[in-house]
Amino acid sequence: MTPPELNNPVVRQSILRQRVEAGGTLVARSLATEFDVSPDTIRRDILTLEETGYVQRVRGGAVPLVARPTPIFSRLVTENPSRDALAEKAVGLTADGMVLLFDGGSTLISLAQKLPTMPNSLVVTSSPAIALASLAKAIPTVLIGGRMSIAGGLAVGAETVKAISQISADLCFLGACALDPESGLWADDFDEAAVKTQICASSARVCVVTTSEKLGRSARHHVIGCKDIDLLVTDATHQAVCAFETEGLELLHVYSA
Amino acid sequence: MTPPELNNPVVRQSILRQRVEAGGTLVARSLATEFDVSPDTIRRDILTLEETGYVQRVRGGAVPLVARPTPIFSRLVTENPSRDALAEKAVGLTADGMVLLFDGGSTLISLAQKLPTMPNSLVVTSSPAIALASLAKAIPTVLIGGRMSIAGGLAVGAETVKAISQISADLCFLGACALDPESGLWADDFDEAAVKTQICASSARVCVVTTSEKLGRSARHHVIGCKDIDLLVTDATHQAVCAFETEGLELLHVYSA
DNA sequence: TTTTAACTTGCAAAAACGTGCAGAATATTG
DNA sequence: CAATATTCTGCACGTTTTTGCAAGTTAAAA
Numbered sequence: 001m002t003p004p005e006l007n008n009p010v011v012r013q014s015i016l017r018q019r020v021e022a023g024g025t026l027v028a029r030s031l032a033t034e035f036d037v038s039p040d041t042i043r044r045d046i047l048t049l050e051e052t053g054y055v056q057r058v059r060g061g062a063v064p065l066v067a068r069p070t071p072i073f074s075r076l077v078t079e080n081p082s083r084d085a086l087a088e089k090a091v092g093l094t095a096d097g098m099v100l101l102f103d104g105g106s107t108l109i110s111l112a113q114k115l116p117t118m119p120n121s122l123v124v125t126s127s128p129a130i131a132l133a134s135l136a137k138a139i140p141t142v143l144i145g146g147r148m149s150i151a152g153g154l155a156v157g158a159e160t161v162k163a164i165s166q167i168s169a170d171l172c173f174l175g176a177c178a179l180d181p182e183s184g185l186w187a188d189d190f191d192e193a194a195v196k197t198q199i200c201a202s203s204a205r206v207c208v209v210t211t212s213e214k215l216g217r218s219a220r221h222h223v224i225g226c227k228d229i230d231l232l233v234t235d236a237t238h239q240a241v242c243a244f245e246t247e248g249l250e251l252l253h254v255y256s257a
Numbered sequence: 258m259t260p261p262e263l264n265n266p267v268v269r270q271s272i273l274r275q276r277v278e279a280g281g282t283l284v285a286r287s288l289a290t291e292f293d294v295s296p297d298t299i300r301r302d303i304l305t306l307e308e309t310g311y312v313q314r315v316r317g318g319a320v321p322l323v324a325r326p327t328p329i330f331s332r333l334v335t336e337n338p339s340r341d342a343l344a345e346k347a348v349g350l351t352a353d354g355m356v357l358l359f360d361g362g363s364t365l366i367s368l369a370q371k372l373p374t375m376p377n378s379l380v381v382t383s384s385p386a387i388a389l390a391s392l393a394k395a396i397p398t399v400l401i402g403g404r405m406s407i408a409g410g411l412a413v414g415a416e417t418v419k420a421i422s423q424i425s426a427d428l429c430f431l432g433a434c435a436l437d438p439e440s441g442l443w444a445d446d447f448d449e450a451a452v453k454t455q456i457c458a459s460s461a462r463v464c465v466v467t468t469s470e471k472l473g474r475s476a477r478h479h480v481i482g483c484k485d486i487d488l489l490v491t492d493a494t495h496q497a498v499c500a501f502e503t504e505g506l507e508l509l510h511v512y513s514a
Numbered sequence: 515t516t517t518t519a520a521c522t523t524g525c526a527a528a529a530a531c532g533t534g535c536a537g538a539a540t541a542t543t544g
Numbered sequence: 545c546a547a548t549a550t551t552c553t554g555c556a557c558g559t560t561t562t563t564g565c566a567a568g569t570t571a572a573a574a
Contacts, residue, residue, distance in 0.1 A: 009552070025263050028530085038554050043531080058265045059530065059561070128385030128400060135405050143385060143412045145402025145420060148392050155400045163402060266562075285520085295564050300521075316520065316571070 007035060013045050017054050021220060023190065026061040080106070082211055082235050085254045087111035090173060090209050090233045093252075096120050098170040101203050102130045103196055104154030105175030108209065109133060124167050126155035126195060142167075149191055156191035161198045172203035176210035178219040181243035184226045186219035193221035205230045212236035260292045269294075270302050273319075274311050276395050281374055283318040287353065291376050337363070339468055339492050342511045344368035347430065347466050347490045350509075353377045355427040358460050359387045360453055361411035362432030365466065366390060381424050383412035383452060399424075406448055413448035418455045429460035433467035435476040438500035441483045443476035450478035462487045469493035 012035055016026055026046060032039040046062045049055045055062035087110040094100060096118040102108055102125035112123070112133035123134040126144035134141045146160030174196055178186035185208060187193035200206050206229050215236050232244055233252040245251060261268055269292055273283055283303060289296040303319045306312045312319035344367040351357060353375040359365055361384035369380070369390035380391040383401035391398045403417030431453055435443035442465060444450035457463050463486050472493050489501055490509040498508060 025261070025268075027262050039530085040555080041553060044553090058263055058267045060263050060265060063263060063268060126400070126402070128388045131385045131405055132410065135407060135410060138407065141405040143383070143400070143402045143405050145383070145400045145412070145417075148388055148398040148400050150392060150395065153389065153392060155402070160402075296520085297565080298563060301563085 007037065009041075009045060009048070012037075012042075013049055016045060016049060017052075020049075020055050020062065020064045023064060023220065025063045026055065028061045031061070080110075082254075083107050083110050084114075086209055086211065086233055086235060087114050089252055089254045090207065091115060093171060093207060093231065093233075094118070094121070098122075099124065099168065101125070101164070101167060101169035101172035101199050102127060102134075103172070103174045103199055104130065104152045104192070107211070108173050108175050111173060111209065115139060124164070124169060126160050126164070127153065128155075129153060147191075149189060151189050152192050154192070154195070156189075156195050161194050164195065164198045164202050167202045169203040171205045171207060172199045174199060174206065174208045174223075176208055176214045178217040179208065179210055179215050179232075180218050181216075181226060183218055183222065185223040185229065186217075187221045187223055188219045190221050193223050196223045200224050200228060207231040207233065209233040212240060215240060260294075264292060264294065266302055266305070269299075270306055273302060273306060276374065277306075277312050277319065277321045281394050282320045283312065284374060285318045287374060287376075288318070337367070339511075340364050340367050341371075343466055343468065343490055343492060344371050346509055346511045347464065348372060350428060350464060350488065350490075351375070351378070355379075356381065356425065358382070358421070358424060358426035358429035358456050359384060359391075360429070360431045360456055361387065361409045361449075364468070365430050365432050368430060368466065372396060381421070381426060383417050383421070384410065385412075386410065404448075406446060408446050409449050411449070411452070413446075413452050418451050421452065421455045421459055424459045426460040428462045428464060429456045431456060431463065431465045431480075433465055433471045435474040436465065436467055436471050436489075437473055437475050438483060440475055440479065442480040442486065443474075444478045444480055445476050447478050450480050453480045457481050457485060464488040464490065466490045469497060472497055 020026060028039050028042045028046065031042045035042065046055065046057055049062065050057045054065060056065045083106065086107055090111050091114050094115065097120045099122045102112060102123060104127035109127070109129045112130040115134060115137050117137050118139050122140050122142065124142045124144065125131055126146060131141050131143045144155055144160055144163045146155030147157040149156045174185065176185055177188040185196070187196055208229050208231070212235050215234070226244060226249060229249055231252060232241070232249045233254065234241060235254040238253065241251060277283060285296050285299045285303065288299045292299065303312060303314055306319065307314045311322060313322045340363065343364055347368050348371050351372065354377045356379045359369060359380060359382035366384070366386045369387040372391060372394050374394050375396050379397050379399065381399045381401065382388055383403060388398050388400045401412055401417055401420045403412030404414040406413045431442065433442055434445045442453070444453055457480070465486050465488070469492055472491070483501060488507050488509060489498070490511065491498060492511040495510065501508065
């Protein structure tokens with residue numbers, strides 16, 4: 001690989017920052033070859049990136065700072081009152097006869113487990129856990145296949161997105177890795193972001209269900225802006241979410257202990 | 258799976274931690290191969306993980322420290338000694354690097370839960386429960402989608418069969434609703450029979466795993482004849498299955514208490 | 515019991531790190 | 545334009561981390 005015409009610290013570092021933000025890792029040795037500088041120089045670049053808080057330095061290079069999201073299973077096991085309260089509230093949005101499209105995530109699994117028996121509805125999801133939950137409630141269910149994402153515990157990839165594109169749902173439920181009044185909904189994983197985007201596109205109405213801790217942050221991959229979200233179910237204080245209301249979202253508050 | 262670009266203690270340990278948090282176990286020997294380091298290095302990694310309190314070290318590797326509440330997918334299967342013994346035996350047929358195709362059913366869910374960590378394998382299944390189980394063992398997994406069958410808890414239908422037809426597996430595991438020396442394998446449900454048939458067609462070798470009570474009966478829908486079955490894992494007495502041997506099957510006996 | 519595999523400990527080689535420094539490149543100022 | 549200051553870069557040297565290997569010990573399995 002050829003070095004850029006301008007081989008500044010600034011230029012290099014912005015390239016490196018871009019790469020870690022895309023989820024890549026930085027290998028000092030190969031970067032030295034690529035940029036045609038000594039490993040020391042790359043080390044210094046990484047050093048400043050670490051100071052800025054963009055990367056975590058490790059021996060031989062650096063890795064993204066953001067802790068990779070905990071796999072779905074460990075999130076499943078712990079009971080979580082605020083999550084359950086959210087789920088309880090979101091159940092009220094459903095009605096028998098609806099076609100419901102489900103994203104993955106622990107909150108939505110909890111929601112699926114709380115669904116009533118709806119013999120005329122259809123649940124569509126690429127999350128095995130949600131498919132099992134809805135099936136257990138005797139709700140007709142369509143499972144979307146694909147490569148399983150270890151991070152999210154649901155199927156992702158081109159085939160998955162394509163299959164979802166053939167669905168026309170009345171309402172979809174989305175989990176959030178990050179949600180910001182200005183920039184909208186974000187995901188930690190590229191593939192999951194693509195799935196979420198298609199879910200939105202395939203639904204008449206979009207409902208985001210998230211706990212307050214995800215608000216105001218942003219993650220790596222953008223999904224949709226706030227103007228494309230119809231409903232927001234959250235346990236955040238009214239104060240914390242007033243910015244969302246101006247964006248035209250309908251808010252459903254849950255006040256957890 | 259190939260070792261990560263940055264093969265640090267930090268990187269490795271975070272990967273390992275992730276796996277045990279997902280309920281998986283760490284096998285020093287295979288991890289050494291996977292990360293392309295000596296078993297000593299893996300042992301040292303596990304040692305620090307133990308100091309941090311993340312794992313309990315055992316001979317040959319490590320297991321999760323806390324007996325975590327049973328995740329959603331294992332709750333689907335009630336414990337059953339004879340079934341577990343079958344599953345244990347069938348695990349021995351697998352090896353890292355294989356493409357494994359899984360039918361649904363409780364016996365095979367139990368089998369999937371007992372799989373070792375096989376980073377170079379691929380598990381393909383239309384059963385959500387099996388997909389979750391194999392994913393928990395950090396095995397690359399492809400979920401086959403489709404309409405969910407309430408009876409079998411797995412995806413069925415034309416789309417499912419078509420997707421499976423695009424797979425080329427080394428070995429498949431089939432459950433049985435009925436198995437007869439003369440007529441072969443049978444299923445109770447039309448759609449499930451179609452899936453089973455395609456699973457056989459997409460696999461180089463066919464392994465049927467079933468308890469003795471399914472032998473000698475026949476059910477509603479025919480799947481395949483005995484001559485197309487390569488292996489039979491069962492807990493039936495030798496007497497009960499001698500008829501199968503004449504059909505060219507390889508028998509794997511389990512003698513349960 | 516014997517045998518095999520895994521563990522512990524110690525050690526030495528290799529790789530990477532930190533620091534200081536001097537020359538080159540670039541920017542700033544007169 | 546010239547002089548100066550600042551930044552950037554590569555290198556040398558000593559230190560730390562990481563890793564694989566070998567010898568002796570322990571635990572499991574046959």
